[in-house]
Amino acid sequence: MSNLLELRNVSKVYQRGLVNTKATIALNTISLTLKEEEPTILTVAGESGSGKTTLAMLLLGFITPTTGEIIYKGRNITTLSPAERLAFRREVQAVFQDPFAVFNPFYTVDHLLTVPIKRFGLARTRKEARAKMDEALTAVGLRPEDVLGRFPHQLSGGQRQRINVARALLLKPRLLVADEPVSMVDASLRANILETLRNLQRDHGVSIIYITHDLTTAYHISKSIIVLYRGNVMEGGDVDSVIKTPQHPYTQLLVDSIPWPNLDQRWGEHAIMAREDVTASGGCPFRSRCAKAMPQCESRPPLYRLGPHHATACFLSVDHPEVEAEHLSQVLPT
Amino acid sequence: MMTALDSGLRPTPPRPVPPVLEVRNLEVTYYTDLGRAKALDDVSFTLHAGEKLGMVGESGSGKSTLALAMMRMIKPPGRIEGGAVIVGGEDLQALDEDGMRHARLSRIAYIPQGAMNSLNPVTRIGAQMVDAIRAHSPRESRSAVEDRCRAALRSVDLSPDVFRMYAHELSGGMKQRVCIAIGILLSPAVIIADEPTSALDVITQRQVMETIDKVKDEINAAVILIGHDMGLMAQFVDKVGVMYAGRLVEISPVRAMFKTPLHPYSEALISSLPNLDNKGVFQGIPGLAPSLLRLPSGCAFHPRCQRAKAECSAVRPAVRTLESGRVVTCHLVDREP
Numbered sequence: 001m002s003n004l005l006e007l008r009n010v011s012k013v014y015q016r017g018l019v020n021t022k023a024t025i026a027l028n029t030i031s032l033t034l035k036e037e038e039p040t041i042l043t044v045a046g047e048s049g050s051g052k053t054t055l056a057m058l059l060l061g062f063i064t065p066t067t068g069e070i071i072y073k074g075r076n077i078t079t080l081s082p083a084e085r086l087a088f089r090r091e092v093q094a095v096f097q098d099p100f101a102v103f104n105p106f107y108t109v110d111h112l113l114t115v116p117i118k119r120f121g122l123a124r125t126r127k128e129a130r131a132k133m134d135e136a137l138t139a140v141g142l143r144p145e146d147v148l149g150r151f152p153h154q155l156s157g158g159q160r161q162r163i164n165v166a167r168a169l170l171l172k173p174r175l176l177v178a179d180e181p182v183s184m185v186d187a188s189l190r191a192n193i194l195e196t197l198r199n200l201q202r203d204h205g206v207s208i209i210y211i212t213h214d215l216t217t218a219y220h221i222s223k224s225i226i227v228l229y230r231g232n233v234m235e236g237g238d239v240d241s242v243i244k245t246p247q248h249p250y251t252q253l254l255v256d257s258i259p260w261p262n263l264d265q266r267w268g269e270h271a272i273m274a275r276e277d278v279t280a281s282g283g284c285p286f287r288s289r290c291a292k293a294m295p296q297c298e299s300r301p302p303l304y305r306l307g308p309h310h311a312t313a314c315f316l317s318v319d320h321p322e323v324e325a326e327h328l329s330q331v332l333p334t
Numbered sequence: 335m336m337t338a339l340d341s342g343l344r345p346t347p348p349r350p351v352p353p354v355l356e357v358r359n360l361e362v363t364y365y366t367d368l369g370r371a372k373a374l375d376d377v378s379f380t381l382h383a384g385e386k387l388g389m390v391g392e393s394g395s396g397k398s399t400l401a402l403a404m405m406r407m408i409k410p411p412g413r414i415e416g417g418a419v420i421v422g423g424e425d426l427q428a429l430d431e432d433g434m435r436h437a438r439l440s441r442i443a444y445i446p447q448g449a450m451n452s453l454n455p456v457t458r459i460g461a462q463m464v465d466a467i468r469a470h471s472p473r474e475s476r477s478a479v480e481d482r483c484r485a486a487l488r489s490v491d492l493s494p495d496v497f498r499m500y501a502h503e504l505s506g507g508m509k510q511r512v513c514i515a516i517g518i519l520l521s522p523a524v525i526i527a528d529e530p531t532s533a534l535d536v537i538t539q540r541q542v543m544e545t546i547d548k549v550k551d552e553i554n555a556a557v558i559l560i561g562h563d564m565g566l567m568a569q570f571v572d573k574v575g576v577m578y579a580g581r582l583v584e585i586s587p588v589r590a591m592f593k594t595p596l597h598p599y600s601e602a603l604i605s606s607l608p609n610l611d612n613k614g615v616f617q618g619i620p621g622l623a624p625s626l627l628r629l630p631s632g633c634a635f636h637p638r639c640q641r642a643k644a645e646c647s648a649v650r651p652a653v654r655t656l657e658s659g660r661v662v663t664c665h666l667v668d669r670e671p
Contacts (some may be wrong), residue, residue, distance in 0.1 A: 023533055047535035048506060143622065156393045184532065186392045186562045191606050191618035199617070213535035216565065220608045220616070244610070257536040259565040261607040267569045308390060 002074065004036040004207060006057070006177060009326065010068035012054050012231075028231040029068065031326040034207050036073070041201050041208045041237065043218035045254070046228035052211045054231070056179045059209065059234070060094055071083050087330040090120050093173035097180035099160035103152035109160070110148050112167055120171065138164040141192045158185045165193055172204060179211045194221050215258050219243045224309070224332035231305070232283040233325070237310035238333045247312045250286045284314070291302040292316060309333045337365050352423070353380035354523050354556050355413040360417035362396075362403045362580075364626075365410075371626035373399040373412065376653070379661070381556040383523065383624040386547075388567035388588070389560045391577035392601065392623045397560045398447065400577070403528045405444045406434050412413045422523055440470050447528040448562075450509035459512055460497035463487075466516055488516040489552060490545045507538035511545055521553040528560040564607050568592060576600045579624055579634040582653070585661040598639045598661040633665065641666055 011026040028051075029292055035038065046052045057063045058070060061077045070077050072088060081087055086227075103112060106114055109219035113133045116122070123129035134144040140162040161184065167218040168176055178197065198221055202205045211217050218225055219239055227250065235248040246252045259267060284290070287297040296315050303311045306321040311323055311331045323331065343583050362374035372395050381387050389397050400406050404419050406426065417427045421441050427545070438444070446452065454462055463483040467474065484494040490511040501509060510530060510559045517525055527546060531539040538540060538614050559571055568588060575585045576599060584597040595601040602619045621638035624630055630637050636646040645664065 047537055141618075141622065144639045146625075158393050177661045189392070189618070191608075191616040195616035195618065215536070219610070220613055240613075254536060257540040259536070259539070259563065259569040261565040261592065261604065261609055263568055263592055 002036045003033050003071070003074060004155050005032075005034040007032040007058075007170050008064070008069050008071065008072040009063045010058060010070060013059060014064045018082060022315075023230050027051040027058070027065075029325060030055070030090050030231075030327055032332075033228075033329040034209075035334060036174075039205045039207045040224065040334040041198065041210055041222040042332065043210045043212060043225040044228060045212055045215055045218055045225055046220055047213055050228040051231035052213075052228055053179055055228075056094070056177050056209070056211050059175075061088065064320060066307055068122065072319070085167065090171055091174040093168040093171055093176050093220065095168055095176065095178045095181040096160075098184055099158075099164060099184055100152075102164060103160060104229050105152055108149055109155065109163055112163060113170060116167060129264050132170060133166075136161070136170045139169055140166045141189070142166070147317070161185050162189070162193060168198065170331070173198055176200065176206055176208045177211070178208060180213070181210075182217060183214060185214070194302060197221060206330055215227060217256060220329065223334065226332070227254065227327070232300075233313060233328060234286065235310075235314075236303075236314040236328055237307070237331050241307065241310040243309075245318055247306060247310070248286075248314045249290045249292050250311075253270050253289075254321070278322040303328065347537055350400045352380060354382040356418070356420040356421060357404065358420065360397050360400070360419065361415040362408055362412055363415050364412045366627070369627045370550075372582050372629070373626060374403055377417070377577075377580075377582045378584055378653070379575060379582065381524070381558070382548075383554050383556055384498060384550065385516075385573070386435065386550070386557045386559060386571040387573045387585075388571035389558060389577060390404040390564060390567060390574060394579075394623055394626065395577040396580040397562075397577055398528055398529055399580070401444060401446075401528050401558070402559055404524075404526060405442065406573060407444070435468060439466060439517075439522060441522050442524045443517040443520075443522040443524070443526070445513050445517045445527040445530055447529075447532065449513035449530070450506055451507055453512065455501050457495070457500075459499050459501065461515055464518055465498070470626065472635065473572060482519060486519050487512070488517070488574075489549050490515045491541075491548075503524075505538075506534055509540055510534065510538075512541050514542070514545055518555075520551045522555060524558065526557050526558045526560065527548065528544065529562075530559070531566070532561070536573055539566070555644055558595075564603055579662060580626060581634060582661070583663045585658070590658075590660060596667045596668070597664045598641055599635045601637060602638075633663075 007030055014024045014026055016022045021285055030077055044052050044055055059063055063066050064078050075084060077088060077282060098244050117132065118128045124134055137144045142159060147155060147163060152160060172307045182193050187195060194217055201208050210222055220240050225239045227234045229250050232268055235242055235251045242251065243255055246255050260289050284301055286296040287293040294315060301313045301315045303313050303323045304317040305311045305323045305327055306317060306320050309331050360380050361373055363370040363375055377400060390605060391397050403414055408414055426437055427433060460483060464479050464482045467479045467482060482495055487494050487496050492508060492511055534542060546557060571588055573585060573587045574591045576583050576597060578599050584600045591600060592604060595604055606617050606619055624634055628642050632647045632649050633651050636642040645665050651663050653661060653663045654663050
């Protein structure tokens with residue numbers, strides 16, 4: 001079975017300063033595999049600064065990993081030939097968080113849709129192109145006559161974001177990296193966009209990496225989840241186990257902070273401890289905010305396997321068997 | 335006005351505390367090239383000190399217009415066409431421009447959407463806070479003003495050192511808390527927060543909301559939280575108002591709203607929410623929000639309403655206040671559930 005995408009011990013370190021260099025580890029040795037035959041939706045969850053956007057940028061080839069390699073269909077994406085690169089650009093699509101930033105304010109929104117059609121030769125006639133655009137826009141719940149020919153500032157954030165999803169749809173990609181696609185969209189429209197994404201996976205065999213801080217939508221759309229904190233995997237597994245029975249204190253805090261629309265399920269069992277700027281490297285990155293921190297947290301905890309599809313990097317789960325970090329994907333169901 | 339006269343003339347029996355905020359028949363119209371868009375249509379509600387009201391609705395439903403109209407910050411081509419916003423017994427809409435300038439921040443504060451990005455990047459946080467106070471009390475001594483700023487920062491759980499910092503030195507949640515600190519500097523009676531946490535992650539969101547809750551208690555203000563996240567509303571507010579196409583379709587206490595929503599649109603909003611029991615069910619609301627330029631006849635929601643009757647497309651439903659105090663604008667609801 002071939003792999004669509006493989007991350008092998010990928011790290012990204014940002015360096016700051018020339019003399020007194022300060023390194024920020026944005027992503028710390030992550031290994032992941034997505035199988036070509038089994039399209040899945042994998043959520044990468046974490047708060048701001050957890051490295052989730054760095055991961056998206058790496059996957060899209062916008063930045064190169066400091067160590068490790070990213071393999072797409074057997075080829076390292078940093079050394080693709082121009083033709084392969086073009087194919088990669090078509091097959092790996094992105095939807096970003098900010099529906100304001102991706103539009104050029106000088107062009108009508110049609111531009112965003114016509115450019116890929118021309119670039120990848122998706123339509124022979126203007127009429128065919130228009131039909132394709134209409135189809136993609138309708139699929140995301142927009143009336144083509146409402147949005148085409150308009151400038152970005154004339155549309156709402158939700159409309160703009162759905163145009164972005166429509167653009168990705170248009171290209172029929174193999175992998176979609178969706179970085180917070182619904183966080184700036186109305187709650188009532190989220191359901192539509194998420195359903196569109198799920199249908200993309202189910203009906204068109206597109207694998208989706210759904211990057212979010214919103215565990216509610218993650219729970220609904222994805223099969224598997226990894227929780228990142230400061231570039232490290234804290235917990236991973238199938239979405240039901242991780243969200244319903246989180247084992248890592250960080251995941252517990254995250255799940256506890258979800259504003260569920262349920263009046264009997266109140267916020268805030270776990271107090272929030274201020275985020276400190278730990279410069280000391282090594283150890284569990286969450287230990288300074290963890291109410292259950294122990295002396296041994298000074299060293300980095302390995303992944304412990306709690307069940308067939310659940311693993312956590314926390315010494316509280318020390319009685320469970322260890323899994324190699326490279327084999328994280330084994331605990332992620334597809 | 336009448337009540338003030340009455341009470342001056344003869345002793346009145348003890349009455350319930352008057353509301354700190356009363357919005358009465360507020361109307362806003364945008365005059366665009368394509369026609370007139372009524373962004374706010376006959377919106378009325380009241381709020382007591384210490385109460386938290388959530389205003390929900392899809393984009394374009396008039397939530398932010400409501401906030402701007404209350405602040406009298408509607409810009410052309412928009413115009414406030416009528417109505418009153420009564421804070422502590424005085425109608426803000428009747429004030430002159432100078433009076434309104436003084437009322438902003440000192441009596442009614444507004445934390446706009448994306449407020450954290452509105453901090454000036456080249457002046458220190460402190461200078462921006464001092465500016466706000468100076469605009470209202472120019473004669474207050476420098477040290478007294480600074481003390482107030484530091485106290486405000488402390489009350490939003492920020493270190494007083496933030497006073498000397500620049501916006502880029504703060505995280506998103508900290509910037510949002512600075513904006514809340516500015517909002518409460520002059521202890522307003524009403525705080526309007528427009529999607530204060532829309533760009534923040536859940537943990538920071540909880541911190542910011544806990545901060546708003548805490549400062550609200552400190553100054554006993556009424557809070558209006560504008561947003562579209564019903565989950566957040568369930569966790570934070572006391573009552574929920576639902577807006578649709580510029581009209582207020584329901585106001586109910588939060589518990590009643592989630593248990594027995596009256597308006598079909600409220601019901602649809604609530605059932606479109608993801609929770610732990612309905613995994614993988616995506617129940618969006620069918621159809622699209624109408625354009626304000628071409629509103630459907632009768633009840634604006636009838637084309638998307640699954641229970642619409644003939645009456646709904648012909649006659650616009652009246653705003654009805656039920657015995658329990660719940661407010662609903664729907665032909666299908668004429669009594670308590």
